[in-house]
Amino acid sequence: MQTETNPSGTSTGATSPELNTPVSGGIAATAPGQLRVIKRNGTVVPFEGSKISVAITKAFLAVEGGTAAASSRIHETVAKLTEQVTATFKRRMPSGGTIHMEDIQDQVELSLMRAGEHKIARDYVIYREEQARKRAAKASLSQETQDAANAIGVVQADGSRVPLDLERLHTIVSEACDGLSDVSEADILDEALKNLYDGVTADELSTSLVITARTMIEQDPNYSYVAARLLEDNLRAEALSFMGLANSATHAEMVQLYPAALPAYVAKGVELELLAPGLLDYDLELLGRAILPERDKQFTYLGLQTLYDRYFIHSDEVRFELPQVFFMRVAMGLATEEADKNARAIEFYELLSSFDYMSSTPTLFNAGTLRPQLSSCYLTTVPDDLHGIYGSIQDNAMLSKFAGGLGNDWTPVRSLGAYIKGTNGKSQGIVPFLKVVNDTAVAVNQGGKRKGAVCAYLETWHMDIEEFVELRKNTGDDRRRTHDMNTANWIPDLFMKRVFNDEEWTLFSPSDVPDLHDLYGKAFEERYAYYEAMAAAGEIKLFKTVKAENLWRKMLGMLFETGHPWITFKDPCNIRSPQQHVGVVHSSNLCTEITLNTSADEIAVCNLGSVNLPQHIDENGLNLTKLRKTIGTAVRMLDNVIDINYYSVDTARNSNMKHRPVGMGVMGFQDALYKQHMSYASEEAVTFADRSMEAISYYAIEASSALAAERGTYSSYEGSLWSQGIFPVDSLQTLVNERGADYISANFDQTLDWPALRAQVQQNGMRNSNVMAIAPTATIANITGVSQSIEPTYQNLYVKSNLSGEFTVVNPYLVSDLKERGLWDGVMVNDLKYYDGSVQAIDRVPDDLKAIYSTAFEVEPRWLVDAASRRQKWIDQAQSLNLYINNANGKKLDITYRMAWYSGLKTTYYLRSLAATGTEKSTIDTGALNAVSNEAAEPAPVPAACSLDDPDCEACQ
Structure with missing residues (x-):
């Protein structure tokens, strides 16, 4: 409901014009016997029935829309209601007199109810209450x-210079606080105005x-x-003015x-060669009407600031993409090849x-643009020849340029000291080439949006493995x-078995044992x-x-010291791969x-996206x-990316067209636990x-199989584990058989109707x-x-730092739970x-909440x-x-990573060990934005490890 009838019939909503101007002394000039209206500020204006018509019409339009079918009914109903309201007051005061604004609004409300327009009346009541709340908040401002x-x-x-518009400031702050508990409009305005001065700029005001709210x-x-x-108010002004809308x-x-902003935005984006011309082929009016402005209210400050700084389309640093237009642009970009692309774009939007699902960063960056590089991850194998090595480095550069994250398999490249037949010399091994890869990642920084990011993988039997694990050290050459x-x-599993059995391990150059690279499981062990x-x-x-x-201990020692190399396991990745019939997973x-x-x-x-689990x-x-x-x-959206x-x-x-892999993931796992008090x-x-x-x-799996029925299976489907009716849960048994039951602990519990799904896949295949x-x-x-992802909460109160700045984060x-128990103060x-x-040392926090709100380093690995x-x-x-280990030492690392392998994991990522931190022991009354020291926000193994939200690391995007 957008409008409110004032005493003169004027709509007081944001779009309503000023209708009456009182004369000096606050009393409007009126003819004898004429009705007059007392406004809330005490001024008196003539009563005008026509203004009631305008207000009631806007009320109907806000609820029913302005379709041709509704228009005739609305016109007739409004005319009748206006006549009833006007007649009521003329009957009460045949000789004229004054009426208070609230009396007129009460009568409008009553007439709506009597006419059976209950939905209009309900929204009208709600809006009146909201306006009353806003007036009360404004009145609470100190003189x-x-x-x-x-x-x-x-x-x-x-x-130009204009007086401060306190009325608009109040409207903006009131809207910002709408529907939120335990926030104070008056406190925000009072505090913000203390920091203003005569001659302040409009930007400084915003x-x-x-x-202040931060x-x-x-x-x-x-x-x-x-x-x-409040930030959205700035964004709206920047974008709308750039597009000439407001x-x-x-x-x-x-x-x-919003409906007008979408076509204006697309036209401007195409004109500036920032958006694909094909977006003009959509029914932009239809899509504009499908936009849901209320979803702008879902953002936290960190979320919106991140979008503004790093995702919104801009021209000369002017962001002209609004939040809901941004989502619609991505949706349109993903629907361009759909048969009914308008309907699909609305569905995707x-x-x-x-926020039930979110596409990955490259998709959000580039969907609907001239070069839609939407994929997140690229994996390459580097061949053992000079032309192939530098060709791979060039591939890295090209893929990194358009925001791809890279994984390089370097195992085939011969080791230090290996014979080079072409020159009758000896190889310098992989390290000098990795130095070039490192510098290429720095030079080609993902289109200027973030640093290039690459990870090199090496099998444990490679002769260069000992030098490889030291690549991130801060000492040495x-x-x-x-x-x-x-x-x-x-x-490989064989190495872990030898670690468990305290046996020896042999290092080779791949030029002497070339087939080991493509072998896994029992075949690898035998060879x-x-x-x-x-x-x-x-x-x-x-x-x-x-x-x-000893080699294992060195790996863990370097992991602790430098954060690298990560620990990943070759055999479970291959033994459980659905595509083992057409190749090998090398990294x-x-x-x-x-x-x-x-x-x-x-x-x-691979093309990624994540389900928002708490939703x-x-x-x-x-x-x-x-x-x-x-x-x-x-x-469907992920498949379209391909x-x-x-x-x-x-x-x-x-590769992508042949196999069509996608990666459906999950985020908010910790929040989902909180919602269930686990x-x-x-x-x-x-x-x-x-x-x-x-x-x-x-x-x-069900969705991919349904797409296969609609669009056909991927071309290498025949012979895959899918085609044999072997699903991921089934391949776990294969891993147990290959590795040996003594070296793995596996759980096979299941609750859903998997036989029925296997039958569906046997019939339809997989897309x-x-x-x-x-x-x-x-x-x-x-x-x-x-x-993020499957991570436990780092801290319940801390400051997060990334490219968009520093943000206070409170759990x-x-x-909410502390408020329920009267403990939040x-x-x-x-x-x-x-x-x-941490809540563990706070005596008045109950034990059940201490268990639920244990932080990452308080949860045993x-x-x-x-x-x-x-x-x-x-x-x-x-x-x-990521693995979090408090007071990490060699024994803890050894146990944790052996357990990861023994539990059948395919990979692990960063090791997070709690480094020295500092927190300002300040009080809330200081008003310091970052009262929690930023040093406490970034745990790290030692300096080189990735922080919780490292803006330079593609892995964190």
Whole structure:
């Protein structure tokens, strides 16, 4: 409901004109016997019935719209109601007199009810109440504040000077606080106005409001929404003025402006060569009407600021993309090849803008643009020849240019000291080439949006492995160090068995044992033993024998010291791969969640998106009906990426078109636990990880199979595990058989009707070779305001730093629970600061809440591994699993990573060990924005490790 009838019949909504001007002395000149109206400010104006007609008409239009069918009925009804209201007062005061504004509104409301227009009347009542609340909040401003405001002039962008519009400021702040509990409009205005001065610029005025709300986030998490809505006011002014639609707009006015903004935006974007001309082929008026302005209110401040800084389309640093237009642009970009692209664009928009699912960063960056590079991950194998090596580095550069994250398999390249037949010399090994890869990643920085990001993988039997694990050290010959790239160990099961059995391990050059690269499982073990026998017999000259446990300890030592190389496992990635009939998985990707085949002819590509898990939790737990609907649309969007995607390298196109892999992931796992009052460190949470991933797996496979029935199977489907009726949960048994039951702990529980789904896949096939992978999601989780990926909460109160600045983060679930028990106050805020966001040492926090709100370093690593193991049985690829270890030492690392392998995990990601932190022991009353020290916001193994939200790391996007 957008309008309110004032005493003179004037609509007082944002779009209503001023209708009456009182004469001097506050009394309007009227003829004898004429009715007059007392306004709320005490002035008196003539009564005009026609103005009541305007207000009631707007009320009807706000509810029923302005269709031709409704127009005739509205006109007749309004005329009748206006006549009734006017006649009532004339009958009461035949000789004239004064009526108060509230009396007229009461009569309008009563007439609507008597006419049976109950919905209009209900919205009218709600709107009147809201206006009353706004007036009360305005009245609560101190006289000092109001007097100060009257003395302030604001300098506009064109240099002109206007009086401070306190009325508009109040409207904006009131809208920002609408529907939020425990926030104060008056406090925001009072504090913001204290920081203003005569001659303040319009930009400074807007910034003052936003910063004021930001400083209050630690008082209550709802102020994050307030800050976001105040920021939106700035965004609206910037975008709408650039497109020539308006100089500014309130949230209420966007109901009318959003439909006009979409076609104006597309036209401007195409004109500036920033958007694909094909977007003009959509029914932009239809799509504009489908936009839901109220979804602008979902953003936290961190989420909206991140979108503004890094995602919105801009020209000369002017962002002219509004939040809902942004989601519609992405939806249109993903629907361009659909038969009914308008309907599909609306479907995709509704899913994205609801935050139920979010596409990955490259998709959000580039959908609908001239070069739609929408894929997240690229995996390559580097061949053992100079032309191939530098060709691979060139591929890295081209893929990185358009925001792709890279995983390079370097195992085939011969080691240091290996013979080079062409020159009759000896190889310098892989390290000098990795130095070039490192510098290329720095030079080609993903289109200027973020640093290039690459991860090099090497198998544990490679002769260069000992130098490889030291690449990130800060000491030694800097020419043999790579400080800007990531590294990962690609570990065969046989090595882990020898670690467990305290046996020796032999290192080789791949030029002497070339087939080991493509072997795994029992075949690898047999061939490796054969080569060891050859070495022992003197038939292989270049080799080295070490104790497996010593090499393992060195790996863990470097992981602790530098954060690299990560620990990933070759055999489970291959033994459980649906595509083992057409190739081998030689590495994972930049974020360790993708496990796809690579070769000299194929660069693997994966396209990612994530389900927002807490959005699918209700009072009964996981809402399977909603989850199924979300995943059905999301898998379709992911499959569309493959055909729309811009491929800068032909081998990537060939691979992606042949196998069509996608990666459906999840974010907000910790939030989903909070909504169910579960502790991460509990069997309940492990079971929920199992059940939720089972459902996601089931519906993702179902959706891909349905697409196969509609669009056909992927071309290499025949012979895949899918075609044999072997699903991810079935391949877990294969891993047990290959590895041996003594070396693995596996859970095979299941709850859904998997035989029925196998029958569906046998009939329809699969559209995608792979359908699941859990990515880190740090940035898209920021956008949607949930915890990233499958991560536990870092702290309950801290400051997050990224490219968009520093943001106070308060755990809203903890605050809500403390409020229910009467425990949330300034003292609690100060206690959380003092104890670095932990509740464990705060005596008045009940034990049940201490368990639920344990932070990442207060959760034993075994719970992270157990939950990940239960998920892994359902996933055809892998998961980006960070491990948090408090007071880390060699023994803890050894136990944790052995447990990860023993539990059947395919990969692990960053090691997070708690470094020294500092927190300002300040109070909330200081007003300092970052009262929690930023040093406490970024745990790291040692300096080189990735922070919780490293803006330079593609892995965190």
